[in-house]
Amino acid sequence: MKNTINSFWSNKARRTSFVTYAVVILAFIAVQVFDSMGMLSYAMRGQLIPICVYIVLAISLNLVVGISGELSLGHAGFMGVGAFVGAVASTALQSVIPDTSLRLVVAMVVGGIMAGIMGVVIGIPVLRLRGDYLAIVTLAFGEIIRNIANNLYVGKDEAGLHFALLNEDGLKMSETGKLIMAGPRGTVSVSAISTFMAGFVLIMITLFVVLNLVNSKEGRAIKAIRDNRIAAESVGINVMSFKLKAFVVSAVLAGAAGALYGLSMSNVSSVKFSFNTSIDILVFVVLGGMGNILGSVIAATVLTLLPELMRPLADYRMIMYAIVLIVVMLCTWSPKIKGFIQVVTDGVKGWFKKLFRGLFVKKEVGTNG
Amino acid sequence: MAEYSKKMVKVPTYSYLREQDADKLPVLDVRNLGIDFGGLTAVDSFNMTIGPTEISGLIGPNGAGKTTIFNLLTSVYQPTRGSILLGGIDTKGMSTHKVTRMGIARTFQNIRLFTDMTAKDNVKVGMHKDIKCSFISSLLRLPAYYKSEKAADKKAMELLEFMGLGDVADMKAGSLPYGVQRRLEIARALATNPSVLLLDEPAAGMNPSETAELTEQIRRIRDTFQIAIILIEHDMNLVMNVCEGIVVVNYGRIIAKGTPEQIKDDPAVIEAYLGKKEDA
Numbered sequence: 001m002k003n004t005i006n007s008f009w010s011n012k013a014r015r016t017s018f019v020t021y022a023v024v025i026l027a028f029i030a031v032q033v034f035d036s037m038g039m040l041s042y043a044m045r046g047q048l049i050p051i052c053v054y055i056v057l058a059i060s061l062n063l064v065v066g067i068s069g070e071l072s073l074g075h076a077g078f079m080g081v082g083a084f085v086g087a088v089a090s091t092a093l094q095s096v097i098p099d100t101s102l103r104l105v106v107a108m109v110v111g112g113i114m115a116g117i118m119g120v121v122i123g124i125p126v127l128r129l130r131g132d133y134l135a136i137v138t139l140a141f142g143e144i145i146r147n148i149a150n151n152l153y154v155g156k157d158e159a160g161l162h163f164a165l166l167n168e169d170g171l172k173m174s175e176t177g178k179l180i181m182a183g184p185r186g187t188v189s190v191s192a193i194s195t196f197m198a199g200f201v202l203i204m205i206t207l208f209v210v211l212n213l214v215n216s217k218e219g220r221a222i223k224a225i226r227d228n229r230i231a232a233e234s235v236g237i238n239v240m241s242f243k244l245k246a247f248v249v250s251a252v253l254a255g256a257a258g259a260l261y262g263l264s265m266s267n268v269s270s271v272k273f274s275f276n277t278s279i280d281i282l283v284f285v286v287l288g289g290m291g292n293i294l295g296s297v298i299a300a301t302v303l304t305l306l307p308e309l310m311r312p313l314a315d316y317r318m319i320m321y322a323i324v325l326i327v328v329m330l331c332t333w334s335p336k337i338k339g340f341i342q343v344v345t346d347g348v349k350g351w352f353k354k355l356f357r358g359l360f361v362k363k364e365v366g367t368n369g
Numbered sequence: 370m371a372e373y374s375k376k377m378v379k380v381p382t383y384s385y386l387r388e389q390d391a392d393k394l395p396v397l398d399v400r401n402l403g404i405d406f407g408g409l410t411a412v413d414s415f416n417m418t419i420g421p422t423e424i425s426g427l428i429g430p431n432g433a434g435k436t437t438i439f440n441l442l443t444s445v446y447q448p449t450r451g452s453i454l455l456g457g458i459d460t461k462g463m464s465t466h467k468v469t470r471m472g473i474a475r476t477f478q479n480i481r482l483f484t485d486m487t488a489k490d491n492v493k494v495g496m497h498k499d500i501k502c503s504f505i506s507s508l509l510r511l512p513a514y515y516k517s518e519k520a521a522d523k524k525a526m527e528l529l530e531f532m533g534l535g536d537v538a539d540m541k542a543g544s545l546p547y548g549v550q551r552r553l554e555i556a557r558a559l560a561t562n563p564s565v566l567l568l569d570e571p572a573a574g575m576n577p578s579e580t581a582e583l584t585e586q587i588r589r590i591r592d593t594f595q596i597a598i599i600l601i602e603h604d605m606n607l608v609m610n611v612c613e614g615i616v617v618v619n620y621g622r623i624i625a626k627g628t629p630e631q632i633k634d635d636p637a638v639i640e641a642y643l644g645k646k647e648d649a
Contacts, residue, residue: 209508212507212508212509212510213507213508216502216507216508216514216518217493217497217500217502217507217517217518217521218504218507220486220490220493220494220497221494221497223483223485223486224483224486224494227482227483227484227485227486228481228482228483228484230445230477230481231477231481231482231483232483232494233445233464233465233466233469234443234465234469234474234475234477234481234558235469235474235494235495235497235557235558235560235561236466236467236469236470236497236498236561237466237494237497238464238466239466245504
């Protein structure tokens with residue numbers, strides 16, 4: 001027993017994955033307990049699904065920025081594709097799939113697949129670029145998606161879905177037709193079917209996919225390309241193919257998260273998926289640590305809650321938000337403060353080790369006696 | 370290139386410097402290779418035939434085009450003229466990763482390890498093409514994943530131990546001493562299961578005892594894996610000790626070819642390295 005635990009614990013990758021899963025599951029249980037005890041305010045409950053969405057977005061962007069080492073500034077674009085496709089799919093399937101949870105799953109899958117297809121279409125030409133160029137092109141892509149959504153009208157009647165650009169008249173719907181997307185107004189009267197449970201499951205799936213990918217042959221290849229592209233090629237790794245794999249997996253996850261977001265409220269407009277959101281997600285990734293999945297989870301949670309928690313500060317809250325960002329960045333960068341944090345975490349680790357050792361020694365004594 | 374047949378031609382036996390290579394087809398056959406960068410001819414009329422288990426040296430003064438030749442052999446550059454036949458197949462137009470998959474592996478003059486990964490992971494990246502595990506089974510952690518990872522771990526450790534790196538397997542590659550990094554790069558190259566191993570200045574920055582050890586190791590690699598090795602090296606002791614054949618280049622052209630003994634006394638080589646004797 002002790003040996004299996006030791007050998008499990010000695011593998012760093014496995015240990016990190018285990019801690020990440022454990023933290024997310026414990027946080028979920030804690031939220032459920034608080035919620036059942038009525039300790040969550042209405043505003044807080046409203047933040048639960050967005051937090052799940054941002055966690056998934058941060059983890060998926062971390063796959064591209066932290067692990068694959070490519071700066072992408074268009075992640076909100078994939079989120080937008082997922083949100084609008086998910087909303088349209090859910091509304092279109094309303095009569096076919098009456099069960100809301102099943103419909104949510106289908107909408108998330110469809111949203112993810114569409115975002116994935118966009119990922120392939122964009123990734124093939126764009127991933128040949130490097131560094132700043134890739135950043136600019138992905139930024140442009142995000143804006144294109146937002147502008148298309150801004151001018152897209154989608155409606156549904158007995159005959160099926162109708163699409164039009166620029167104005168509603170182009171839809172040519174029958175009298176009973178219902179508008180789903182109304183250009184600048186975004187989605188209209190979508191039934192909000194997203195649940196916190198679905199968000200949690202999506203986070204778990206995202207963790208499963210990303211952590212398994214990172215700790216496999218593919219993940220090693222992706223990290224190798226990041227560390228040294230020329231050397232990676234020289235050991236027979238197809239650089240383009242693996243960059244694309246990481247990019248597309250990331251897009252699929254962002255699309256699914258977007259669908260969850262799009263279905264969490266009756267109205268989402270394309271303004272939400274602007275450059276600002278892409279930067280917000282990037283901030284989660286950078287603050288949580290490049291390539292650090294648990295860091296992304298924590299950063300996304302804290303930074304989504306922070307503006308909400310600081311609401312009493314009124315106009316000063318965005319200033320405070322910025323100050324928190326700066327302080328955290330300095331703390332994670334400065335060698336002195338890093339050293340101090342190391343001392344503290346080592347102390348805590350040592351304390352835990354002692355505790356566990358105590359437990360196991362007792363057990364052994366118990367079985368022997 | 371039309372004027373060169375893509376078919377394998379048996380090369381005259383004089384180029385086989387090892388008895389056991391005689392009558393076997395060459396593993397690497399370079400014919401009339403040349404590359405121009407703009408108006409500058411970096412390599413021209415380069416010919417080289419390597420037997421399946423031959424150790425050959427590629428030497429020459431700085432800037433002679435040695436590393437360019439390695440870059441041509443691994444398709445980092447595409448040749449302007451001539452052809453490279455690797456195991457009988459012309460590598461023209463192939464990408465670097467494809468040529469590597471066909472059996473050519475290399476190390477770099479300025480070490481290029483994956484510094485953030487452990488030594489073992491570096492070797493496992495090298496084994497990439499031989500780890501048979503689909504994208505789906507690694508995503509879903511199917512039994513195939515565990516099986517292939519276990520096999521990869523075992524082979525990686527064997528290779529590390531073969532190169533005398535067993536005790537640094539779990540250390541980050543970037544934190545290892547220089548000489549160890551060089552050996553790790555060789556281990557990673559060997560992990561790709563090559564038929565030709567290209568070593569670009571393997572002894573650079575090593576002290577004499579490390580170099581002596583490396584000499585032994587290079588021979589041991591050839592004898593164990595039965596592969597051909599081409600090395601670029603400035604350390605003449607190493608080259609003369611370990612190589613069966615030597616090609617000397619200067620200004621991108623071959624100026625001498627032969628056994629170490631022949632090269633040692635070749636006036637063209639002496640001139641290239643030491644300059645021309647001036648008549649009083």
